Amino acid sequence: MTAAFDRAADFTFDLAPGDLPQSTRAAAALMFLDTLGITIGAGPMESGRIARETAVALYGCGAEGLAARMMFDGRRVSVAGAAYAAATATDNLDGHDGYCPTKGHIGVVVIPAIAALAETVPDFSGPEALAITTLGYELAGRAALSLHASVSDYHTSGAWNALGVAAIAARMRGLSRDQLRQALGIAEYHGPRSQMMREIANPSMLHDGSGWGAMVGMSAAILAEKGFTGAPAITIEDDQAADHWEDLGSFWQMEHQYVKPYPICRWAHAPIDALRQVMLDNNLTQDQIAKIHINTFHESARLFPGLPSTTSQAQYSLGFAVAVQAAYGRIGVEHISGDGLDDPLVAAIHKRISVSEAARHSVRFPVCRVADVVVTLTNGQNIASGDIHARGGPEAPFSQNDVVRKFMEFATPSLGEARAGAICDTVLGFSKADSKFSDLGRLIYSAP
Numbered sequence: 001m002t003a004a005f006d007r008a009a010d011f012t013f014d015l016a017p018g019d020l021p022q023s024t025r026a027a028a029a030l031m032f033l034d035t036l037g038i039t040i041g042a043g044p045m046e047s048g049r050i051a052r053e054t055a056v057a058l059y060g061c062g063a064e065g066l067a068a069r070m071m072f073d074g075r076r077v078s079v080a081g082a083a084y085a086a087a088t089a090t091d092n093l094d095g096h097d098g099y100c101p102t103k104g105h106i107g108v109v110v111i112p113a114i115a116a117l118a119e120t121v122p123d124f125s126g127p128e129a130l131a132i133t134t135l136g137y138e139l140a141g142r143a144a145l146s147l148h149a150s151v152s153d154y155h156t157s158g159a160w161n162a163l164g165v166a167a168i169a170a171r172m173r174g175l176s177r178d179q180l181r182q183a184l185g186i187a188e189y190h191g192p193r194s195q196m197m198r199e200i201a202n203p204s205m206l207h208d209g210s211g212w213g214a215m216v217g218m219s220a221a222i223l224a225e226k227g228f229t230g231a232p233a234i235t236i237e238d239d240q241a242a243d244h245w246e247d248l249g250s251f252w253q254m255e256h257q258y259v260k261p262y263p264i265c266r267w268a269h270a271p272i273d274a275l276r277q278v279m280l281d282n283n284l285t286q287d288q289i290a291k292i293h294i295n296t297f298h299e300s301a302r303l304f305p306g307l308p309s310t311t312s313q314a315q316y317s318l319g320f321a322v323a324v325q326a327a328y329g330r331i332g333v334e335h336i337s338g339d340g341l342d343d344p345l346v347a348a349i350h351k352r353i354s355v356s357e358a359a360r361h362s363v364r365f366p367v368c369r370v371a372d373v374v375v376t377l378t379n380g381q382n383i384a385s386g387d388i389h390a391r392g393g394p395e396a397p398f399s400q401n402d403v404v405r406k407f408m409e410f411a412t413p414s415l416g417e418a419r420a421g422a423i424c425d426t427v428l429g430f431s432k433a434d435s436k437f438s439d440l441g442r443l444i445y446s447a448p
Contacts (some may be wrong), residue, residue, distance in 0.1 A: 001068055002236070004241060005184075005236050007245050007246075007249075008200075012167045012247055014036045015131055019249075025130050031425045032133055032430070033404070033424060035405050035409070039086055041263070041410030042070060044414060045092060045093060045337065047205040047311075051089055053146060054085075055081035058326050060081070068120060069221075073085070073447050074445055079117060079222070080222070081117045083214040084218075091207040091209075091210040092312070097257045098256070101144075101366060102158070102257065104161070105143060105157045108161070108210045109158075110136035113165045114132055116218070117172045118437050125437070137254045137257070140160060150235070155192075155194060155195065157211070158191060161213040162191040162213040162216040162220065163186070167184065180224070180335050181233075183221045183223070183303065184234050187233060191213060194207070195204070200302055200316055251358055258393035258394070261273075262325075265303060271300065271373060272321055273388050274385040277385055288377050290352065292326065292353045294322065294355045294356070295358040295361065295371060297371065298357050298362040299365060301356070301357040307350055318351060319355065322373075324346050324349075327345050333410070360387075361387075370389055372385045372386055372387050419443060423440065
């Protein structure tokens with residue numbers, strides 16, 4: 001075993017709620033709440049429905065102690081099936097949090113994994129729930145950095161967030177250190193090493209591979225629990241990976257996640273926010289705009305360029321998303337699905353938009369997402385936004401009130417204000433010593 005694995009194992013099993021800085025606990029509660037909001041908002045979407053039906057069809061549970069209710073559904077499947085279904089649904093509404101250096105998403109598997117595993121273990125405290133959440137973010141995030149640094153192509157989040165799920169399961173189910181090592185090795189070996197840019201070019205329900213990341217991580221932990229062995233995880237134990245684990249427990253990635261104001265790929269957010277700022281600062285309406293030119297980073301410029309015909313395409317759009325923002329001043333689920341895909345106003349604005357890659361923006365990716373726009377008005381005036389960071393990250397952070405407002409926007413249509421508000425209050429109360437996960441459990445499994 002290497003020092004990096006020992007550090008990861010110590011962190012997995014020995015991290016106590018009191019070891020977390022107050023700011024980390026607060027961040028964990030907000031990311032938990034933000035992810036739950038997207039899980040709830042994604043529930044009625046076709047991709048989430050298919051994932052739940054598939055879990056019932058293929059991933060039912062015959063073993064006592066390994067069954068779990070699916071979130072906001074109530075039917076029992078295997079613990080791996082429940083995590084898969086919720087993570088797949090969440091992944092298909094692209095409004096969940098992320099961490100810029102990882103080029104991907106962690107909460108999308110962490111929260112579904114905890115909710116599924118909670119059905120298989122005794123009740124635990126709210127502070128423990130925040131510690132487990134932080135564990136998942138910290139281990140998965142470092143596995144991501146290690147993977148991106150050691151391979152030439154860009155893999156989806158499922159390739160590495162599976163390790164975070166395996167670690168969460170190891171802690172919650174009381175695995176040994178050796179079983180944790182085997183679980184991490186199995187999860188890494190079978191993690192979906194799918195090519196992210198292939199999905200960007202052909203948007204589909206595959207999204208970021210996180211449904212399978214959750215499935216693989218959970219399966220890996222149960223396999224290890226039963227004695228299955230795996231090769232050591234090279235994203236942890238390879239000598240070249242050591243640097244990525246040295247700050248575990250001292251630098252808290254948990255505090256550096258971004259929150260998405262829009263259910264759109266993060267790569268489109270800086271251009272959206274740049275247009276938003278120009279329109280707010282100049283009190284503009286869409287009918288005053290003749291043209292919008294976007295200067296953005298390479299990956300952003302490669303987003304889906306046309307008018308989308310599916311929700312998946314809409315979430316990986318650039319021009320379409322900017323057009324929606326210009327038309328309505330916001331982007332909601334209704335704009336990226338159903339009749340929103342055939343909106344004639346959005347189509348008309350889309351024709352006025354052009355996109356260029358800007359080298360000065362590209363060199364700053366993935367550490368930050370920056371873009372600018374030049375808006376030409378119908379009177380011939382040009383208004384430049386200047387360089388704009390995407391909102392919701394460390395450069396332009398959201399407050400607790402911002403996160404709560406977003407949660408309620410996504411959760412209320414499905415659950416109603418009373419149940420959504422109760423979930424919000426419960427998660428934000430996890431820092432209280434007398435809180436229990438079961439306080440949340442009674443609210444998150446039954447169908448809307």
